[in-house]
Amino acid sequence: MAGWTGSGVEPRTAAEIAAAVRQGKSSVRGAVQEALDRIAAADPRIGAFRKVRHDAALSEADEVAARPDLADLPLAGVPVAVKDNVAVADEQCRHGTAATADRPPEPEDHPVVARLRAAGAVVVGLTHTPELSLVAMTDSALGMARNPWDPARTPGGSSGGAAAAVAAGLVPVAHGNDGLGSIRGPAACCGLFGFKPGLGTVPSGLGRDSWWGLAENGPLATTVEDAALMLSVMAGDPALAAAPNTRPSGLRIAVSTAPTSRGYRVDREHKDTVESVAKVLEEAGHTVVEARGYPQYLGFGAVQTWYAAAAMDAGEYDRRALDRATRRMASAGRTLAKAGLNGARTRRKWRDRDADRFLGDADVVLTPTLLRPPPEAVRWGRRGLLSTFVANTSYAGLCPPWNLAGWPAMNVPAGTHSCGMPIGVQFAARRGQEALLLGLAAYLEAVRPWPRTAPMGVVGG
Numbered sequence: 001m002a003g004w005t006g007s008g009v010e011p012r013t014a015a016e017i018a019a020a021v022r023q024g025k026s027s028v029r030g031a032v033q034e035a036l037d038r039i040a041a042a043d044p045r046i047g048a049f050r051k052v053r054h055d056a057a058l059s060e061a062d063e064v065a066a067r068p069d070l071a072d073l074p075l076a077g078v079p080v081a082v083k084d085n086v087a088v089a090d091e092q093c094r095h096g097t098a099a100t101a102d103r104p105p106e107p108e109d110h111p112v113v114a115r116l117r118a119a120g121a122v123v124v125g126l127t128h129t130p131e132l133s134l135v136a137m138t139d140s141a142l143g144m145a146r147n148p149w150d151p152a153r154t155p156g157g158s159s160g161g162a163a164a165a166v167a168a169g170l171v172p173v174a175h176g177n178d179g180l181g182s183i184r185g186p187a188a189c190c191g192l193f194g195f196k197p198g199l200g201t202v203p204s205g206l207g208r209d210s211w212w213g214l215a216e217n218g219p220l221a222t223t224v225e226d227a228a229l230m231l232s233v234m235a236g237d238p239a240l241a242a243a244p245n246t247r248p249s250g251l252r253i254a255v256s257t258a259p260t261s262r263g264y265r266v267d268r269e270h271k272d273t274v275e276s277v278a279k280v281l282e283e284a285g286h287t288v289v290e291a292r293g294y295p296q297y298l299g300f301g302a303v304q305t306w307y308a309a310a311a312m313d314a315g316e317y318d319r320r321a322l323d324r325a326t327r328r329m330a331s332a333g334r335t336l337a338k339a340g341l342n343g344a345r346t347r348r349k350w351r352d353r354d355a356d357r358f359l360g361d362a363d364v365v366l367t368p369t370l371l372r373p374p375p376e377a378v379r380w381g382r383r384g385l386l387s388t389f390v391a392n393t394s395y396a397g398l399c400p401p402w403n404l405a406g407w408p409a410m411n412v413p414a415g416t417h418s419c420g421m422p423i424g425v426q427f428a429a430r431r432g433q434e435a436l437l438l439g440l441a442a443y444l445e446a447v448r449p450w451p452r453t454a455p456m457g458v459v460g461g
Helices: 014-022 028-046 054-065 111-118 160-167 184-190 224-235 238-245 268-283 297-314 324-338 344-359 385-393 400-405 434-447
Strands: 049-052 079-083 122-127 173-178 193-196 216-221 252-255 287-290 364-368 409-416 422-429
Touching: 014 028, 014 224, 028 049, 028 054, 028 079, 028 122, 028 160, 049 160, 054 122, 079 111, 079 160, 111 122, 111 173, 111 224, 122 160, 160 173, 160 184, 160 216, 173 193, 173 224, 184 193, 184 409, 184 422, 193 224, 193 434, 216 224, 224 238, 224 434, 238 434, 252 268, 268 287, 268 364, 268 409, 268 422, 268 434, 297 324, 297 344, 297 400, 324 385, 344 400, 364 434, 400 422, 409 434, 422 434
Parallel strands: 079 122, 079 173, 252 287, 252 364
Antiparallel strands: 049 122, 173 216, 193 216, 193 409, 364 422, 409 422
């Protein structure tokens, strides 16, 4: 299927680019220039990038090409995008807020960026994130990202710019991070494979205490192979790159299509997609069982955690420079904290006891990733607390449990909604089971392949 950029040529995967560079069949500069050309052609309409590092990326490409170990680099010459909430040396880290206008360039790379560069990747740009990465729609005073499947809709958040860049075929892979669903949600919105590793697998270092250990860095990609390759580099674990080659058998898969809180509804087509995936897995020899219900405290506890994070992060900046929605969320977080409602009890109970009880004797849980298709792309940051709350929780409320648990979780593209938007399903497993999830995703990719980029017929590209 042709990519959204209208070139008529499907963009190469990260694995294909790296292999061609290592074998001398492609140049690093050529691979990077190709990505820069795609960005120049399409990003004015998509808005994935806060900054494109055109000259710096080409200079970086030449440095990679001159490395004596080029033939051994796992990401040799691969153009990558980095979410603008981690440090990239010599670039401002803006965190999606005007409050960082005077921030000096970063003196050194975040550990994840350093690992990507050491593996031969070239950072072509920094992607948009909502202010302080707090919401599931990517707009801020610095710009708005749009969904390549339908530019009238959001690509999700907070890694929305990263997801839009990959789904539009501008880069083969992108860095994102996920505190309450910020990789998996955008991946589902944009038809991508997105992976949140478990606690301690990849260096986090995201703000103050990485939201109490909930936030993780991870990849967004068009293929499981690319995501596993990027994850292996980010984790410093080469074995993860081979995980898609091992397909797990005889799993017990717990299925849930219920929302995490009362008062919400999961779209019928999203439920049907989960059930169809479960049937495929059952036919492959896995045992499918019904998951237990979520504990009643979980949804409200996740909201407490979300607002407490807003209060914590917003406190680092000049309040007058923040968007209205951020100020309101931070204020709500402070008010809840005064009443002892900061989510700490929920995090402790779910991580230490109830997540394991929920999974029971199953190996993996399967759920929808989103409750419904993504909302419109507008300046949500200028809106009030209630409208922002409803917009977030009514479509993106199924991911937080696995951040609270510290477990690895992923979005796997699994279908297309009648409205034309992609549908994703979510899998989660206990800590340390990243390889199992990657193998399971690779099997689904083989038997239920998905379009690698947004189809031109949807966006009229």
